[in-house]
Amino acid sequence: MSLTGLFLISFLFVHLIGNLQLLANDGGESFNTYAYFMTQNPLIKTISYGLYFFIVLHAIQGLMIAAKNRSAKGYKYSKKTKENASWSSKNMAMLGILILAFICIHMGDFWFKMKFGSLPMKTYAGFENEVTDLYGRVMVAFQEWYIVLIYLIGLLALYFHLAHGFQSAFHTLGLNHKKYTPIIKGLGTVFSLVVSVGFAIIPIYIYINSL
Amino acid sequence: MKLTLKIWRQKGADKKGQLESYNVEASEHMSFLEMMDVLNEELISKKEEPVAFEHDCREGICGTCNLVIDGRPHGPQQGTTTCQLHMRHFKDGDTITVEPWRAKAFPVIKDLVVDRSSFDRIIQAGGYVSVNTGQAPDGNAIPIEKDEALSAFDAAACIGCGACVAACPNGSAMLFTSAKVAHLGKLPQGQVEHAARSKSMVDQMDAEGFGNCSNTGACEVECPKEISINNIAMLNRSYLSSIFGSNK
Numbered sequence: 033m034s035l036t037g038l039f040l041i042s043f044l045f046v047h048l049i050g051n052l053q054l055l056a057n058d059g060g061e062s063f064n065t066y067a068y069f070m071t072q073n074p075l076i077k078t079i080s081y082g083l084y085f086f087i088v089l090h091a092i093q094g095l096m097i098a099a100k101n102r103s104a105k106g107y108k109y110s111k112k113t114k115e116n117a118s119w120s121s122k123n124m125a126m127l128g129i130l131i132l133a134f135i136c137i138h139m140g141d142f143w144f145k146m147k148f149g150s151l152p153m154k155t156y157a158g159f160e161n162e163v164t165d166l167y168g169r170v171m172v173a174f175q176e177w178y179i180v181l182i183y184l185i186g187l188l189a190l191y192f193h194l195a196h197g198f199q200s201a202f203h204t205l206g207l208n209h210k211k212y213t214p215i216i217k218g219l220g221t222v223f224s225l226v227v228s229v230g231f232a233i234i235p236i237y238i239y240i241n242s243l
Numbered sequence: 244m245k246l247t248l249k250i251w252r253q254k255g256a257d258k259k260g261q262l263e264s265y266n267v268e269a270s271e272h273m274s275f276l277e278m279m280d281v282l283n284e285e286l287i288s289k290k291e292e293p294v295a296f297e298h299d300c301r302e303g304i305c306g307t308c309n310l311v312i313d314g315r316p317h318g319p320q321q322g323t324t325t326c327q328l329h330m331r332h333f334k335d336g337d338t339i340t341v342e343p344w345r346a347k348a349f350p351v352i353k354d355l356v357v358d359r360s361s362f363d364r365i366i367q368a369g370g371y372v373s374v375n376t377g378q379a380p381d382g383n384a385i386p387i388e389k390d391e392a393l394s395a396f397d398a399a400a401c402i403g404c405g406a407c408v409a410a411c412p413n414g415s416a417m418l419f420t421s422a423k424v425a426h427l428g429k430l431p432q433g434q435v436e437h438a439a440r441s442k443s444m445v446d447q448m449d450a451e452g453f454g455n456c457s458n459t460g461a462c463e464v465e466c467p468k469e470i471s472i473n474n475i476a477m478l479n480r481s482y483l484s485s486i487f488g489s490n491k
Contacts, residue, residue, distance in 0.1 A: 097455050101413035104454030106347040110249075110262060111340040113314035117459035122412050124457060200458040206480030208473050 033097065034201035036090040041198060041223070043083055044190075048230045055237060060167025061156045067146070068163040091132050098125035120192040121200070127193040134186030141173055142166065174238035183235045187228045194224035244269055244335040248282065250294055251342045253351050256358075260351065262340070271331040275318065276301060276308060278330055295354040303327040303467065306402030309409070310355055311342040316406035316465045324404065324467040344405050346414035348452045359405050361451040362419060366403075368447035369440035370423045372432050385431050398425035400468040407462035407470075413454030418462035420444050421478035422470045428481060438485040445482055 050070070053063040070076050120127065145151055146166050154165045173179050198220030202208070207216075246267050253260025267285070269278040276298050283293035299307035308325040312318035318328040333339065341355065349357040399422075407418035424441050427433030433440075456475060463472045 097457070101415070101454035101457070104347050104414035104452055105345060105412060106414065107345045109311060109314045109342055109345060111314035111342070115319075116315065116410055116464040117412070117461035121457065121459040196458070203458045203472070203476050204456075204479060206476050206478075206483060208476030213473075 033090070033093050034204040036086045036093065037197055037201045039086050040083075040090060041194070041201070044194075044227050045223075048227055051234060052230065054167065054170055054234050060154070060165065060171075061159075063167045063170075064154060064163045064165060065156065065159050067166045068161060071146075087132075087135065091128065094125060094128050118196060120196040124193065124196060127189045130189040131186065131193055134182070134189065137182060138186070141179070142169060145169060171238060171242070174235045175242040177239065180235040180239045184232060187232050190231075191224050191228035194227065195221065198223055244271055244330065244333070244337075246278070246333065246336075247338040249338065249340045250355070251351075252294070252354055253343075254353065256350055256352055260354075262342075269330050271329070271333075273330045274301070274326055275310070275312065275328045275330065276326045295352075295356050297356050298326060301326040304402060306404035309344050309357065309359075309404055309406070311344065311409055313340050314342075316344065316409040317404075317467050321464075322467060322469050324402075327467075344409035346405075346408045346411075346453065348414065348416070349405060349408060357405075359403075361453070362403055362405060362416070364451060365416065365420055365444050365447045366423065369436065369444040370427065371436075372427055373435050374432070387430060391429050395426055395429035398422045398429065398470065398474055401426070401466075401470050402468055404467060406465045406467060408453065410461040410465035411454065411456075412459060412461065413457055415456045415462075416448050416451070416453040417456040417475050417478065418466065418470055418472065420448050421472075421474035424478050424481065425474040428477075438481060438488060441478055441481040442485040445478070 050066055051063075053066055054060075056062045070080075146164055146169070151169055152165045153162045154168075155162050174183075199213075199217045202213075202216050246269055248265045248267055249262045250265060251260055252263045265282055265286075267278060267282045269281055273281070276296075279294065279296055286293045297307050297309055299305045301308075303324045303326060306324070308317075310317070310325045312325070312328070317323060317325050318332070320328050320332055343349075343351050343355045344357045344359075348361040349359055352358050401419060401422035403419060405416075405419070408414055408416050411418075424437075424444060427440065428437045458472070458475075460472055463470065
């Protein structure tokens with residue numbers, strides 16, 4: 033759980049940096065050529081298959097553990113308390129399912145259309161190959177308020193999932209230290225905020241620009 | 244002070260239980276268990292079945308009393324057992340819900356009494372050290388660093404009450420097991436079986452039907468002896484080394 037989680041965390045970071053190129057004011061040149069590189073480079077291709085595998089593995093492990101833990105608890109208390117643990121730590125499975133549903137919508141909208149759909153091609157001066165205009169597709173999608181809303185809900189779920197998951201992954205691996213654990217916890221809070229807010233800026237910015 | 248109690252009543256292990264309401268008049272100087280005693284005296288005088296609950300030393304050191312009070316093991320006060328929780332922490336006219344520890348590995352025997360023998364079997368699986376027979380060794384023959392001795396002692400403060408399991412949304416016994424592993428494994432006398440101990444105690448914990456730790460930290464908050472979840476990280480470390488390490 034923790035190892036796959038940490039891998040997915042490192043992916044999120046790279047994904048965010050790449051996607052912030054959507055905000056560049058160059059008609060999509062930097063983003064589209066970047067997307068072309070990401071789909072053609074054999075090393076990145078291999079890693080991306082690993083990524084799909086780890087997403088599925090993380091989800092299956094998570095669901096199996098959640099099911100086992102539910103049955104190990106058995107009867108629930110009739111009086112609930114909120115005072116002994118954070119909300120996100122108690123709702124990791126629910127948040128994970130939300131994120132998985134979001135990933136399916138997200139990939140259906142962009143990845144599937146890029147791979148199997150018929151997105152228009154574009155050429156840029158200074159880049160020899162013809163590239164798929166994924167940038168154009170993103171611009172069209174985020175003009176719809178409901179797509180922006182779906183993304184914001186997905187990112188909110190991601191924030192809460194990371195807020196517990198980041199530091200929890202280190203604890204599960206036994207990495208606990210008087211000096212470093214508070215730093216890891218602080219890093220986790222900053223990371224979950226940066227990632228969710230960073231991704232959220234993209235649809236909001238494009239939507240506002242389209243008005 | 245007048246209180247309304249909603250108490251879990253269950254006639255036996257295989258019977259269905261439900262919450263029942265009782266009114267009781269208590270003094271704020273009473274402990275929670277003394278208040279339960281008053282209720283039981285009244286029930287007996289009315290020829291009704293008294294509420295079954297566990298208690299022994301009533302000094303907060305034996306780990307026998309185990310009530311979930313308003314959804315919190317050992318009640319709302321931090322770092323105390325049920326017997327050390329006094330009624331002054333409640334207000335006149337309060338409604339208090341009292342339930343047994345909940346976990347599949349802690350089946351209810353009657354009313355508020357649960358079977359915690361699964362803890363005994365975890366201890367049997369590895370909660371011991373090997374010593375040579377013969378004369379008693381010298382008191383200070385083995386020097387132990389002060390910090391190590393203190394952290395081993397902090398872990399040894401665990402009274403095995405099971406509040407960690409009761410608080411855990413996953414019904415996991417990781418805090419209990421890790422406290423026992425840390426208590427023995429941090430001292431030189433416990434090194435002989437250290438790696439094997441982690442594995443055999445965790446295996447037994449799984450076999451008893453306890454859940455998995457998801458690091459919610461609820462156990463640490465509710466523990467009457469304030470055992471830290473740092474012990475769980477230590478257990479995870481020694482469990483990993485018992486699988487991958489050379490010193491099995």
